[in-house]
Amino acid sequence: MFRKKTLLVLIFLSLFMLLMACGNGDDQTSSNDAVSDGDTAETTNEPVTYHYFVGASGKDIHTNETEVGAMLEEETGVNFQMEYLVGDLMEKLGVMVAGGEYPDVIVPDHGIDMLLDAGAFIPLNDLLEEHGQNILAMYADYLDRFTMPDGNIYYIPFGPTINEYQPNPNIDQGAFWIQRGILKEYDFPEIKTLDEYFDIIKRYADENPEIDGLPTVPFTGLTYDTSFFTFSNVPNHLAGYPNDGSVMIDMETHEARVYADSDYARRYLEALNELNAEGYLDQEMFVMNTDDYLAKLSSGRVLGFFDYGWQFGQARIAIEEMEEPDKEFMALPIVLDEDITDQYLDPPAFTQNRGVGISVSAENPERIIQYWDRLIQEDMQKLVMWGEEGRHYTVGDDGRYYRTEEQIELTGDQDERESFGMTVFEWNWPRLNGTFSDGNAVEARRQPEVASETYDEDDREYLDAYGIQTFSELFSAPDDRPWYPAWSANIEQGSDVALFQERAEELTKRHYPRIVLADPEDFDNEWETFVEEYRKLEVETYEEFFTKTVEERINGNWQFR
Numbered sequence: 357m358f359r360k361k362t363l364l365v366l367i368f369l370s371l372f373m374l375l376m377a378c379g380n381g382d383d384q385t386s387s388n389d390a391v392s393d394g395d396t397a398e399t400t401n402e403p404v405t406y407h408y409f410v411g412a413s414g415k416d417i418h419t420n421e422t423e424v425g426a427m428l429e430e431e432t433g434v435n436f437q438m439e440y441l442v443g444d445l446m447e448k449l450g451v452m453v454a455g456g457e458y459p460d461v462i463v464p465d466h467g468i469d470m471l472l473d474a475g476a477f478i479p480l481n482d483l484l485e486e487h488g489q490n491i492l493a494m495y496a497d498y499l500d501r502f503t504m505p506d507g508n509i510y511y512i513p514f515g516p517t518i519n520e521y522q523p524n525p526n527i528d529q530g531a532f533w534i535q536r537g538i539l540k541e542y543d544f545p546e547i548k549t550l551d552e553y554f555d556i557i558k559r560y561a562d563e564n565p566e567i568d569g570l571p572t573v574p575f576t577g578l579t580y581d582t583s584f585f586t587f588s589n590v591p592n593h594l595a596g597y598p599n600d601g602s603v604m605i606d607m608e609t610h611e612a613r614v615y616a617d618s619d620y621a622r623r624y625l626e627a628l629n630e631l632n633a634e635g636y637l638d639q640e641m642f643v644m645n646t647d648d649y650l651a652k653l654s655s656g657r658v659l660g661f662f663d664y665g666w667q668f669g670q671a672r673i674a675i676e677e678m679e680e681p682d683k684e685f686m687a688l689p690i691v692l693d694e695d696i697t698d699q700y701l702d703p704p705a706f707t708q709n710r711g712v713g714i715s716v717s718a719e720n721p722e723r724i725i726q727y728w729d730r731l732i733q734e735d736m737q738k739l740v741m742w743g744e745e746g747r748h749y750t751v752g753d754d755g756r757y758y759r760t761e762e763q764i765e766l767t768g769d770q771d772e773r774e775s776f777g778m779t780v781f782e783w784n785w786p787r788l789n790g791t792f793s794d795g796n797a798v799e800a801r802r803q804p805e806v807a808s809e810t811y812d813e814d815d816r817e818y819l820d821a822y823g824i825q826t827f828s829e830l831f832s833a834p835d836d837r838p839w840y841p842a843w844s845a846n847i848e849q850g851s852d853v854a855l856f857q858e859r860a861e862e863l864t865k866r867h868y869p870r871i872v873l874a875d876p877e878d879f880d881n882e883w884e885t886f887v888e889e890y891r892k893l894e895v896e897t898y899e900e901f902f903t904k905t906v907e908e909r910i911n912g913n914w915q916f917r
Contacts, residue, residue, distance in 0.1 A: 400433070401431075401432060401433035402433055403429070403433050403435065404433060404434055404435070404720070404723060405418070405434075405435045405436065405437055406434065406435070406436050406437070406460040406461055406718065406723075406724060407436075407437050407439065407459040407460045407461070408436040408437065408438050408439065408459065408460065408461040408463075409439045409440075409441075409459035409461065409462050409463065410438065410439070410440045410441065410463040410784045411441050411445045411448070411449070411462070411463055411464045411465040411466075411467060412440065412441055412463070412465055412784070413440055413441060413442075414438070414440030414441075414780075414784075415440065415774070415779075416437075416438055416439055416440055417438050417774075417780060418435055418436065418437055418438065419435055419436040419438060419777070419780060419781075420435040421775075422774070422775060422776060422777030422780055422781075423775065423776045423777055424736070424739050424740060424776060424777030424778075424781055425777050425780070425781075427739075428727060428730060428731065428736070431730060432723065432726055432727050432730060433723070434723050434724070434726075434727045436461070438780060439459065445464075445465060445466070445467050446467050446470065449464055449467040449470050449471060450470070452471075452476070453470060453471070453474040453476065457717055458476055458715035458716065458717040459715060459717070460714065460715055460717060460718035460719075460721075460724070461712060461713070461714055461715065461718065461724060462476070462477075462712070462713055462715055463711070463712045463784045464713075465710060466710070468511065468709060468710065468711070468713075469846070469848075469849050470849075471713070472504075472510060473849070475716070476713075476715050476716060477510040477511055477713035477714065477715060477716070478510070478713075478714050478715070478716055478718070478721060479508040479509065479510060480508075480509045480510065480511075480512070480713075480714065480725070481507075481508055481509055483714075483721060483722055483725045484509065484725065486722070487722045487725040487726045487729060488725045488726075488728065488729045489729065490729045490730075490732050490733050491512065491725075491728060491729050491732050491786055494516060494518060494732050494786075494788060495512070495516050495786075497516065498513070498516045498706055498708075500912075500913075501513075501706060501708040502708045502711065510713050511711035511712055511713035512711050512712055512713070512728070512786045513706065513707060513708055513709075513710060513711035514707070514710065514711060514712075514783060514784070514785070514786070514787055515706070515707070515787055515788065515789040516706060516788065516789065516790075517704050517706065517788075517789045517790040518788055518789070518790045518791070518792075518798075519790050519791040519792065519793060519795075520790055520791045520795075521704040521789075521790055522789075522790055522791050522797040522798070522799070522802045522803075523701060523802070523828065523834075524801065524802050524828060525802065525804050525807035525808075525826035525827070525828055526665070526801075526807060526826065526827050526828060527665045527687035527700075527827060527828055527831070528664075528665040528666050529599070529664055529665060529666075529700060529701065529702055530589065530593050530599060530662070530663070530664050530665075530700050531662070531663075531665065531687035531688060531689065531690075531700055531831075532550075532553055532660065532661075532662050532687070532688050532689075532690040533660060533661055533662070533663060533685040533686065533687055533688070534547075534553070534556075534557065534659065534660045534685065534686055534688055535658065535659050535660070535682070535683055535684075535685060536681075536682060536684055536685065536686035536818055537682025537683060538556060538557065538560045538659060539686065539818065539821075540682060540817075540818075540821075541560065542556060542559075542560075544818070544821040544822060546822075547688055547690070548689070548690065548691060548694060549690065549691060549692065549693060549694060550594060550623075550624070550627055550690055550691070550692055551627075553660065553688065553690045554575070554627065554631060554636075554660075557574050557575060557636070557659045557660045558574060558631075558634070558636055560574075560659060561574040561636060561659060566657075567656060567657040568655075568656060568657065570655065570657050571657070572657050572659065573638050573652060573655075573657050573658045573659065574631075574636040574637070574638075574659050574660065575628075575631060575636055575637055575638060575659065575660045575661060576637075576638035576640075576641050576649070576652060576653075576658055576660075576661045577638075577641050577661050577662055577663070578646065578649050578661075578663055578667065578668075579641060579642050579869070580644065580645045580646050580649065581645070581646075583646060583667070584861070584864070584865055586662070586663055586664060586667065587662075587868065588602075588616065588861075588864050588868065590624055590662050591615050591616075591618060591620040591621040591623075591624045592604060592615050592620070593662075593690075593691075593698075593699075593700060594620055594623075594624055594690065594691055594692045594696075595615065595618075595620040595691070595692060595696065596691055596696040596697050596698060596699050597699055598699045598700070598701070598702055598703065598834065598837070598840065598841075599702070599841060599843070600612075600837075600840065600841050600842040600843060601841065601842055601843025601902075602614055602615075602616065602843070602857065602860065602898075603615070603842060603898075603899065603902045604618075605837070605839065605842060605902075605906055607835065607837075610839075610903070610906050610907060610910060611899070611903050612842065612899050612901075612902035612903045612905075612906060613899055614860075614895055614898065614899060616860060616863075616864055616890060617886065617887045617890045617891065620692065622883055623692055624692075625868065625871045625872055625883070626879060626883075628872045629871065629872050629873075629874060629876060629879050630876065632872055632873055633875075633876050637872070638652070638658075640652075642869040642872075642873070649668075650668060650670050650671045651671075653668055653671035653674075653675070653685075654670070654671045654674035654675060656675060656678055656680065656683045665687065672684070672685065681812075681814035681815075682814075684814075686818060686827065687700075687827060687828075687830070687831075688830065689830060689831045689832065697832050698831055698832045699832065699834060699835060700831050700832075701828065701831050701832070701833065701834045702834060702840070702841075703834035703835065703836060703837045703840050704840075705840050705841050705844075706844075707841065707844045708844050708846075709844050709845070709846050710844075712784060712785065712786070728785065728786045731781070731785060731786065731787075732786050732787070732788070734792055734793065737787065737788050737792070737798060738792065739777075740777065740778060740781040740782055740787070741778075741782065741798055741799055741800055742757060742800050743767060743776060743778065744776075747763075747766070748763055748766060748767050748776075749763055749767075749800065750763065752805075755794055755795070755796075756795075756796065756803075756805055757796045757797075757800070757803060757805070757806075758803070758805035758806060758809065759800065759805075759806050759809055760809070761809065764806070764809060764810060767800070804825075804826065807826055808825070808826070838909060838910055839905070839906040839909035839910055842902050842905060842906060845901070845902065845905040847901075852894050852897045852898075853894075853897060853898055853901045855894070856893050856894045856895070856897065856898040857898070859893055860890065860893055860898075863886065863889055863890055863893075864886075867882070867885070867886035867889070868886075870882050870886075871883055871886060
């Protein structure tokens with residue numbers, strides 16, 4: 357039987373797997389049986405099925421095959437045939453654009469600009485005014501952020517924060533992770549700097565060259581393909597900044613500056629170079645793919661790595677199933693120097709350049725809006741995020757929601773989540789973040805009472821040793837950044853900014869591994885070669901774009917340019 361924490365990770369993993377675009381998809385025919393021209397949305401609930409394409413991985417399903425979807429169909433008459441991506445997203449969207457025929461509803465992920473440029477989405481303004489008052493109310497503070505310069509709303513982003521921001525009790529974002537038995541071995545030391553982190557890992561590796569008969573892997577990382585940002589973002593975090601993308605935003609001047617060729621990056625790469633020369637760096641770090649990486653983490657012989665918590669959920673589950681709790685990983689807020697305050701925890705954020713739109717191919721789009729408008733209401737959001745009261749969660753005398761051990765086990769069962777509708781509706785639809793009007797967290801995983809129930813005696817040994825109630829308490833609270841995240845700015849395809857971004861990524865992918873793996877005597881030359889090539893790019897243009905973006909957002913202007 358799964359441990360309770362494993363089940364929470366399963367829930368967490370299923371959410372973020374919906375965010376990861378991978379694989380390629382066969383076209384499925386739409387079964388859009390729209391109402392006749394003589395009928396109106398106000399006068400009929402005649403059954404209709406719309407084709408809903410999501411540009412990310414997932415399990416194809418009809419929404420009315422789930423309990424929540426069946427409830428919504430009963431009320432609205434609407435069902436959706438969900439099709440998820442298999443293959444290359446841009447290729448899939450390109451075929452749609454070339455043919456001029458689209459699914460009724462599209463979640464294009466990072467390909468949204470292609471569809472906007474092609475005029476694939478219909479304006480939603482009038483439809484929202486007439487049929488989407490609940491959507492407008494929930495998104496009231498954010499409407500200007502996804503209203504286009506022509507005054508139209510073409511798609512609805514995911515996750516406006518309502519009422520109060522609710523941080524995650526556990527780490528789902530970036531951190532330096534360590535096999536937590538190392539901390540126990542050395543009496544739970546406080547580790548803050550990169551030097552301290554690497555020193556304790558090297559010490560343990562020296563004393564334990566093998567784990568379960570296999571060579572110990574002191575430090576590794578994810579560098580494969582589109583996940584290279586996991587490696588290139590690290591200097592930014594070490595310097596005490598959250599993930600604003602490829603730039604750091606000065607908290608006083610609000611100026612944006614790149615960090616790929618900064619002293620922070622140099623120091624991190626030099627530390628890895630030394631680690632490699634001493635034999636502590638994984639020799640497959642720059643050649644293994646994501647599956648290889650996850651398999652290595654799952655082996656129980658990796659001591660440390662940097663990653664975003666949502667990316668390695670499969671490995672966390674595998675480690676827990678070993679039932680060797682000291683081999684599980686614990687997140688640490690590592691920085692370069694003692695005087696740096698970590699900022700790994702994300703401040704409240706709203707990603708404006710991702711969302712869901714209704715295509716020009718959809719008939720009777722008002723029925724889609726009506727469905728969304730019902731879905732966004734609190735009672736439906738509670739069903740999606742928490743489930744059914746008494747079955748999936750319990751309400752205390754104080755009105756606080758929690759889950760019993762049995763309910764945690766039930767909501768961790770993937771079949772239960774899929775059949776109820778949690779999996780299909782928890783992302784890729786208009787949805788909420790923050791807290792409900794009664795003060796409970798929108799997402800159950802962000803409710804402290806739920807997190808506490810998932811901790812077992814082994815977890816509490818570490819929590820008690822560090823004097824904390826939840827694992828995220830090791831991290832500093834996020835500073836207020838009203839522009840966050842800067843990376844969500846709309847960058848015009850083919851622009852100088854887009855060209856810089858593409859070429860800068862190519863350079864870092866080519867040069868960073870060379871710098872890390874170089875003979876220490878050649879480190880300076882490799883670094884200077886990279887900096888020289890990097891500075892040939894339009895760095896100032898890129899920085900000016902994000903400085904202006906931040907300035908506009910601080911002044912309340914989130915419109916696309």
